[in-house]
Amino acid sequence: MSMTWIDVDDEALAEAMRLMGARTEKETVNMALRDYVVRTKRLKAAGKLAARGARGEFDAAAEAHQAAKRARRAAFE
Structure with a gap:
């Protein structure tokens, strides 16, 4: 797995975490990428x-x- 530094929308990430039930930001991003x-x-x-x-x-x-x-x-019939 590679490490990448990116700027993300904090509010969108928090909402995605909540909707996905993810525990970490990393898990959220990986789930979103796989889903996409x-x-x-x-x-x-x-x-x-x-x-x-x-x-x-x-x-x-x-x-x-x-x-x-x-x-x-x-x-x-």
Whole structure:
């Protein structure tokens, strides 16, 4: 782990510590950095998934699902 000296907003750090339940400033910063990385990766993946949907890549699967549902219903009629 590296040591870096930075100026941070004391009020924002204190609020982040409170919200995260962190015990130290170091823990708060590390938790925030890890959270940022995870959220950024999830947003990127969600964007890729949305783009696939916009291209219609899931239309065939949705139609197959609907057809299967119709077939199950018809079997009980």
